[in-house]
Amino acid sequence: MKKLISILCTAVLVITPMTGVMAKTNPNATVEVAANRIATDLLQNYGVTSLQYAIMDEGKIILSDGAGLHDKASQIPVDKESMFGIGSVSKMYVTAAAMMLVDSGKVDLDQPLTTYIKDFEMADSRYTQITPRMLMNHSSGLYGTHYGNSMLFDDNDTMNHDELLLKLKTEQLKSDPGAYSVYCNDGFQLLEILVERVSGLSYSEYIAKFISNPLQLESTKTPLDSFDRDRLSETYWPTIETKLPAENANILGTGGIYSTAEELTRFAEVLMGNRPDILSESAAESMQNHEYRQGIWVSEERNTFNYGLGWDAVDLAPFSDYGITALTKGGDTMMYHASLITIPEHDISMAVLSSGGSSIYNQMFASKVLLEVLEDQDIIDEIQPDQTFPPPVKVNMPAELTAYSGLYGTVGTTLDINIQNGEIKLPALQGGLIPEQIYVYTGEGQFTSPDGSVKISFEKESNDKVYVKVLANITLPGLGQTVMNTYDYQKLEHQALDTATKEKWAARNGSKYYALDEKITSIFYLLPSMLIKNLTVDAENGYANGTRVVDPNYAENVAQIPVMNGRDAFDLQLYTKGDAEILIQDGQEYIAEDAIAPIFGGKTGITTIQANGQARWYAIDARSANKSLTVDSPDRGGYAVYNAKGEVVHFSVATHQQTTQLPEGGFIVFGGEAGDVFNIHLK
Helix, strand or coil, X not given: CHHHHHHHCCCCCCCCCCECCCCCCCCCHHHHHXXXXXXXXXXXXXXXXXXXXXEEECCEEEEEEEEEEEECCCCEECCCCXXXXXXXXXXXXXXXXXXXXXXXXXXXXXXXXXXXXXXXXCCCHHHHHCCHHHHHCCCCCCCCCCCCCCEEECCCCCHHHHHHHHHHCCCCCCCCCCCEXXXXXXXXXXXXXXXXXXXXXXXXXXXXXXXXXXXXXXXXXXXXXXXXXXXXXXXXXXXXXXCCCCEEECCHHHHCCEECHHHHHHXXXXXCCCCCCCCCHHHHHHHCCCHHHHCECCCCCCECCECCCCCXXXXXXXXXXXXXXXXXXXXXXXXXXXXXXXXXXHCEEEXXXXXXXXXXXHHHHHHHHHHHHHHHCCCCCCCCCCCCCCCCCCCCCCHHHHHHCEEEEECCEEEEECCECCEEEECCEHHHCECCEEEEEEECCEEECCCCCEEEEEEECCCCXXXXXXXXXXXXXXXXXXXXXXXXXXXXXCCCCCHHHHHHHHHHCCCEEEECCCCCCEHHHHCHHHHEEECCEECCCCEECCEEEEECCEEECCCCCCECCCCCCCCEEEEEECCEEEEEECCEEEEEXXXXXXXXXXXXXXXXXXXXXXXXXXXXXXXXXXXXXXXXXCCCCEEEEECCCCCEEEEHHHHCCCEEEXXXXXXXXXXXXXXXXXXXXXX
């Protein structure tokens, strides 16, 4: 789910700071002041609407506070009872649940997954090598994520969960299981199914019975649980004035849990081995193993990524600079963001939850405040200042480095890297946190950014693949620094295409395809980039959207990039249905733009959802442009309107408004249940 950060970070909202709204338990004044200062900064400068945080030290809450508004309209501030989605921090719950089954002797981490999910099959015979451990440490080789119908407004449909095994049956693996770790959401969805199959309970029932009830977690719920939805901190969108409907992340094992900061720190006691009545100390310790070392990995330097079982990092910087082992897990849904950091050797944990912002911001907040706690308790002598970097000094580059010039790719795109005169130009990196810029050669195989904070090098790994390594120290005003040490691109080979295949794909360059299978309650209708696939074809080299062209209608994933950038891979399959070309990606269908008919230009009309339940798209041409559209929608139906730039200008499910003006050159989509009829009025 972190792939959405770069989109969400740009959605800066208008907020009213409200700090100090909760009771504290006599925290040190320095810690409290630091937390309040950073919280205010997040509200004012980083798109956060509301924020909640808590610190637990040796089983006691020493700080519990928040900032911002639970509800803008009523000006109700956040309090400790406000609930937030915790996104991928939910992975720690499903990992703990599976480890509890290991404790009871019902699951062996290193047995084939098919031992526990007997109907798990894939088109790639290597699937039989996948184990539960590989699901937890992201090394299964699965492509990544089936996002379809996972993030819904006021809708807890289990379609995504129910269809996953069926979709995987036709899919390949991108690598040998265990070859390397790269972030993978589907692994934790399979882990959720494992828990259900072995325990005989639904996942929500299992969490309630074996985690929430023993820990007395009254606010830790899934979308399938019954609870007061008004307790969810409200969410907002930059172009919509009113609050949004409740967000349901219906991928429970991957990112579906709601909680509070205090309850998340209470759950952290389980993860640190302090609740052997729930999870054994040995199981908690095994989750902290350096699992990422079992396969290909970026060279070990200070980092915020080094996977354990479930954990994003088991040796988190900057704590590693002090010789302290800190663990972290971050999470992002479309609307909520979370970070949990635990320091087992000192029995301290901190949770930061927000509406708006990003998990990166929350993690930097928690890191900064926890260092204050460690200094206050004399665990560290003093907090080290942020690193500074001298401007790069360009030196003569060895001629052999020019051999690294060529075609590179990552999931979704390719680029030509031209190393010339000791310089390389790269696009924006790390979700836009690093701008597009020119790097100059500074010696020891490294190219350095103009401000000195980012180092680029080329590494040939044991799999004979060449990767672009990015070592980035990122500074955000008010939040401090974070470090990301990753492989971002993989060198690709030229693929010669026969004439017919080359011409077919070249003709598709620049084409757009529109989602047919996404429910109209999907939050993705606010983010057209998730629904509209733009096809960029490099026919000369034989690639399309980063995939390798195989034949006139099929292209396959080639990205095998550890850490983060090789996640959420896909193949492209195209076929013709009637007069329309259809794209299939991740088991979802998309219709080509040139097959979308204009909406009628008269005063009244109807459209009906077809028997297969797929959405109905229409183009807005000169006949209907600038007219006022009013729709009589069925109870379960809705529609969205996009302008010529692909930006959403209206989404009835989010606004509950049925009237809008149609922009010329845009598109309109109607969705609902099969047979639903929409009465349309234009004037």
